[in-house]
Amino acid sequence: MEYKITTPCTAEDLAPLKAGDTVLLSGVVYTARDQAHRRMTEALEKGEPLPFDLTGSAIYYVGPTPERPGQVIGSAGPTTSGRMDAMSPRLLDLGNKIMIGKGKRDDTVKAAVVRNGAVYLAALGGAGALMAKSVQTLEVIAWPDLGCEAVRRLTVKDMPLTVILDAHGGDLYQMLYPASKKQEQGLSLARQRAFQYVGAVHSADDQLIRTESGGSGALLAFRDSFGNALHEDLAEAFASAVFSRSMPYDLSLMQDAQPDTVLVQLVERNLRWLSTRPPLLPAPEREALEAQPGEQTISVSQSKSAYEGLFIYTGTFEDLTPDKDTPVYAVLGGVCYEACPTEAGFQLLTPAGSGLSLLVCMDGVYQCLQATIE
Numbered sequence: 001m002e003y004k005i006t007t008p009c010t011a012e013d014l015a016p017l018k019a020g021d022t023v024l025l026s027g028v029v030y031t032a033r034d035q036a037h038r039r040m041t042e043a044l045e046k047g048e049p050l051p052f053d054l055t056g057s058a059i060y061y062v063g064p065t066p067e068r069p070g071q072v073i074g075s076a077g078p079t080t081s082g083r084m085d086a087m088s089p090r091l092l093d094l095g096n097k098i099m100i101g102k103g104k105r106d107d108t109v110k111a112a113v114v115r116n117g118a119v120y121l122a123a124l125g126g127a128g129a130l131m132a133k134s135v136q137t138l139e140v141i142a143w144p145d146l147g148c149e150a151v152r153r154l155t156v157k158d159m160p161l162t163v164i165l166d167a168h169g170g171d172l173y174q175m176l177y178p179a180s181k182k183q184e185q186g187l188s189l190a191r192q193r194a195f196q197y198v199g200a201v202h203s204a205d206d207q208l209i210r211t212e213s214g215g216s217g218a219l220l221a222f223r224d225s226f227g228n229a230l231h232e233d234l235a236e237a238f239a240s241a242v243f244s245r246s247m248p249y250d251l252s253l254m255q256d257a258q259p260d261t262v263l264v265q266l267v268e269r270n271l272r273w274l275s276t277r278p279p280l281l282p283a284p285e286r287e288a289l290e291a292q293p294g295e296q297t298i299s300v301s302q303s304k305s306a307y308e309g310l311f312i313y314t315g316t317f318e319d320l321t322p323d324k325d326t327p328v329y330a331v332l333g334g335v336c337y338e339a340c341p342t343e344a345g346f347q348l349l350t351p352a353g354s355g356l357s358l359l360v361c362m363d364g365v366y367q368c369l370q371a372t373i374e
Contacts, residue, residue, distance in 0.1 A: 004158070008056025009097050011117025017163050019170030023121055024158040025134075029058045029100070030141075031152040034083040034205050035245075039143060041087050044094075051142030051151050054095035060123070061101035063148035064132070065269060066276040073135045073154070075269070077128030078102040081120070083205070085109050092116045100161060104173050113165045120165035122172075134159035146207070147247030147277065148270075195235040204228035209243040211235035220259035222249045227265045234263070249279035252306045275343040280305060280312065283337035283350050286329060291359045294367035296320060298358055301374050311352050315371065316345035317360070326361035330371075 003017060007027035017023065030052050032040065040050055061081055065074030081101030088099060089112035099120045105113075113120055123131050134156045142151035164172045195213035209231060219234060219241040221227065227243065235241050242257040244250060249264070266273065300315040313330070322328065328339045328346045333353025339346040346358075356371040 005098075007058045007098065009058075010056060011097070011167065014097060014117060014119050014167055017119055017166050018168070019163050019166045019172040019175060021163045021166075023119075023161045023163060025058065025098070025100075025121070025161055026157050026159070027058070027155070029060050029154045029156050029159070031060050031062050031064070031150075031154060033061055033063050033079055033149045034203075035146050035149045035207060036143060036151050037084050037087040037091075038202065039146075041090065044090065052153065054091060057096050058098035058100065059091070059096055060154070061099070062123075062131075064138075064152070065128070065148065066272050067138075071132070073132045073138050075128030076132040076135060078123040078131075081105055088112065092118050105165060110165055110169070110171065114167060114169050117167045119163055119167060121161040122164045123159075123161055131159065145246055147245075147273070193232065193236075195232070204231060205245075207245050211238075211241045211243075213237075213239060213241075215239050217261055218257060218259045219261050219263065220244070220253055220257040221263040221265065222246075223263070223265040224267055224270070226267050230265070247273060248277040250306065251279055251281040272343070275341065278340045278342050278347050280307075280349055281340070282307065282310060283330070283339060283348050286336050286338045288331060288336040289329060289359055289366050291366040291368040294360070294369040296369050298369050298371040299374060300356060300371045302352075305349055307349065309351055310349050313348040313350065313356070313373070314342075314345065315358075320360065320362065320369075323361045323364065328361075329359035331355075331357045331359065 002022040002024065004024045004026070005013060007025070007029065043050055061079045061084060062076050063079060064076040067074045078101045080103045081099065082103055082105065085106045085108065088109050092112040093116060097118045100123050102122055105120055135154050136157055137155040139153045140150050141153045144150045195211045198210035198212055201209055205225060205228065213236050215236060215238045217238050219238040221234060221241065221243045223243060223245060231243050242253055244253055298315050300313050303312045305312045328341060330337050330339050330348050332350055333355065337348060337350055339348045356373055358369045358371055359366050360369055
C-alpha cells in the first residue's frame, strides 16, 4: 500500500502503516545524525531545551553534502541508523514519531516504536540525489559547528520512503530475511591498544579526540567519519594527537596541539567544502598591488572569531566575475592581506580596521573596489 503522510503526525496517523508499505512524506523533517543525537541527549540530561519540538516530529539520519548553485540541498542519502540506537528510544518516548535512515535497528528501538505508535522508515541508500529532489527548503537551526551533521529544518514534498518498523511490531527485514536472528556485526581488528585517550571519549565519531602514546611527535588531524578506522593507528604512532571533526577546520587547535604534523582527511565527494566552508586562519600580509579604481561597492559582513582580537570578514561578488585562479587581496587599516577564496566570494580573518577595500583581478587587470562593513 502507498500512503501520503504529513508532519507533524500522531500515532493515529501512523497506525494504518505496515512494514513494506510505501510512504510519500511531506511537511517538516529535521536532520540529525549521531553527533546531533549525542548533543540532544546531553541537553536533556542538563535540563536544557532541544533545538526543535519532538512532538509528532520526523528525524532524518542524514549529513547532506553542500548544495550547488541553484540547489536547495546537496546529495542527501541516509546514514546507518544503528548509530542512533542507544539514543532513539528516549526521543521516541518524548514524542518523536518518524525515524528515517537505513539498516536494521536493535530490540530496544523496536520496542520503543511499538510503545509510542511510531514508525521507522528507510530512505533509498546510494540515491542521495533522488532524495534531495523532495527537499523544498532548508535552514540550519542548531550546532553549525558540526558541519554536515548540524541540525537542519527541511521542508519536503512527497519524499519516497519504505516502512521498515511499524507500530504493530512488523519488521520488514525479518519478513525478507527470516533466518537472520541477529544483526550483522562489523568486523574490527582485535589487538591490544598501545595508546590512551585523554578525557572522556564516547566513540570514534566524537567531534574532538585527544590521545597520548609512546610514539614520537605531535599530530593534528582534521578528518571526517572515514577517519574513524585510522585514528587508532595514528594515535599509536604519535606521542600526542588531536583528532577534530569540526568543519570549517578550526586552526586555533594549532595553538593547543603544537603539532609537527598536520593531516587533512576529507572524502572526495566533499572536496567542495574547502571552498564553501573555508578554514579559519589569520590572513597573511602581502605587498599592496597597483590597481585601477573600480566602480562597484562590495557589502562585507563582520563577526567575531575564536582568535582573540581577530574578526571574520566575509563577502560575495554577486554580479562580478573575478578571473579564475587569481588571488583576492583586501586592504584594511592600511595593511594589505591575502583573502581566502570561497565558492561565491572571499573570507578574511584579521584585526579590526577601517577603510576596507578589495583588490580583484578581472580581465587580467586588478581593480580596487570599495567595501562597506555591516
